[in-house]
Amino acid sequence: MPPPVPPDLPKDEAQQARTPRPNARYTVLDAPGPLPRDMLRDLLAIRRDPLEYLRSAAGRWGDHIAFPLPRSPVLFVNTVAGARRVLVENAGAWSKRTVQYGALSLVTGSGLLTSDGSAWREARRVAQPAFHRSGLVAVAEQSVAAAERLRARWDATASEGVVDVDAAALQATLEVVGRTLFGGDVTAESAGDGERVVAAVLEALGVVISRARTPVPGWLPTPSRARLRRANRVMDEVVERVVARRRASDELGDDLLGLLLAAVDExxxxxEAVRGELVTMVIAGHETVASCLTWTLHLLAEHPEAQRRLHAELDAVLETHEDDDGALRAPSWEDLRALTWTRAVVDESLRLYPPAWVVTRRADADDVVDGVVVPAGTLVIVSPWLLQRRADAHPDPETFDPARFTGEGPAVPRGAYLPFGAGARLCIGRDFALTEAVLVLAALLRDREVRPAPGPAPVVEALVTLRPRHGLPLRLVPRSPTER
Known part of the structure; x- marks a missing residue:
């Protein structure tokens, strides 16, 4: 029987009060959403393109959607205020006990990315000094060095100036994270270990994604489970060698590895935290930055005016009068503050293509999100991909406009930009990633221009990060000194 209608309600509101939501029998959440038969019908579409599914679902049901999934209520939230409530204002009432982070923990263990509570707080305190200025200077040096090696490979192998920038970005960031995290001396042995562990992490993440899309019983032996075991074994062996090599040295050092080992000794x-945190940083410092660089190069190729402004900035900041040939010098840590447009280009790319395209949390206590009563145990889904494309937060949201981040246009509203998360769980590696992305971009494009290559537009694939399906070929055209 429908609930009684208060006598003072207007006619249309009274009618709504008498008519229960179609999904009311399937969820305790007071929000519209699909019925179970709708979810079954759309299952293939969800697996094939979860971004488009979320976009179409928001268009049909609005900014709050209750999904009728088994075992616990599920609420999709697509408002700045709602995301801020969960991630910042009441973050202590929300945990990472979700399928998303549970799957990632099969690779990382209980690292900063997946842990909660006192274990997370202590690991964060231990690791934080590694991301202060001295650590970032080393990141800057390795980022420029990786970009220089990449430029040399391009010059030797690019066919008609066309390169797969997705593969190139993955290689460059692999070198940075391998050499930064897996050996302060950057010997050939330590660099090789870095590359091996990164390859193993990518293999394991591929298995995790495949299992999430097509779940099978935990007891069933499958080739993917064997691949995951092999990848984890490689990670274990490499970390053991890295730790043994560092402990055999005169000092533990003040980089991330040294800080972790000192904390273990104390x-x-x-x-086991050493392995978990190193693997976590591989994911945070490799795949996410590669995704950022790939889509940034794509956007610059599609927007020549923004690229011309970037080149003008590089010409001004990197100009050197000592070289007779007029060549620009490589960028360095000291140039970061002056590369304001280059940084804005990276920020705007992260707005349109946030590597972490979905964030999940589970309510540890009852809460209210945007007026929706959320009982403990509810899973909340937030998609930075959609949130950062809201017209009420970002005027003309589909347009690539780095000026949003230079103070030349309307300020980005608080809480409407979260490629690195928000609140206490703001990504510890944010400055690492931004330093790497800005300097690699500046080093690559200081004397060359990126243009679209023939072929279809890239298809965005939502994996652990946003990646172009089948790579992303672009043309690289040299810029002569006379063009500057």
């Missing part, structure tokens, strides 16, 4: 972290 009893602040368990020994």
């Amino acid at each position: 009893g602040r972290l368990p020994p």
Whole structure:
């Protein structure tokens, strides 16, 4: 029987009160959404293109959608205020006990990316100094060095100036994270270990994604489970060698590895935390930055005016009068503050193509999000991909406009930009990633221009990060000194 209607309600509101939501029998959440038969019908579309599914669902049901999934209520939230409530204002009531982070923990263990509570807080305190200025200077040096090696490979192998920038970005960031995290001396042995562990992480993440899309019983032996075991074994072996090599040296050092080992010796972290945090940083410093660089190069190729402004900035900042040939020098840590447009280009790329395209949290206590009563146990889904394309937060949201981040246009509203998360769980590697992305971009494009290559437009694939399906070929055209 429908609930009684208060006598003072207007006619249209009274009618709504008498008519229960079609999905009311399938969810305790007071929000519209699909019925179970709709979910079954759309299952293939969800697996094939989850971004488009979320976009179409928001267009049909609005900014709050209750999904009728088994075992716990599920609420999709697509408002700045709602995301801020979950991630910032009441973050202590929300945990990472979700399928998303549970799957990632099969690769990372209980690292900063997946842990909660006191274990997360202590690991964060231990790791934080590695991301202060001295650590970022090393990141800057390795980023420029990786970009220079990439330029040399392009010059030797590019066919008619066409390169797959997705593969190139993955290679460059692989070198940066391998050499930064897996050996302060950057010997050939330590660099090789870095590349091996990154390859193993990518293999394991591929398995995790495949299993998430097509779940099978945990007891069933499958080739993917064997691949995951092999990848985890490689990670274990490499980390053991890295730790043994560092402990055999005169000092532990003050980089991330040294800080983790010192914390283990002091009893602040368990020994297994070293492996978990190193693998976590591989994911945070490799795949996410590669995704950012790939889509940034794509956007610059599609927007020549923004690229011309970037070149003008590089010409001004990197100009050197000592070289007779007029060549621009490579960028460095000291140039970061002056590369304001280059940084704005990266920020705007992260707005349109946030590597972490979906964020999930589970309510540990009852809460209210945008007026929707959320009982404990509810899973909330936030998509930065959609949130950062809201017209009420970002005027003309589909347009690539780096001026949003230079103060030349309307300010980006608080909470409407979260490629690195928000609140206490803001990504610890944010400055690492931005330093790497800005300097690699500046080094690559200081004397060349990126243009579209013949062929179809790239298809965005939502994996652990946003990647172009089948790569992203672009043309690289040299810029002569006379063009500058």
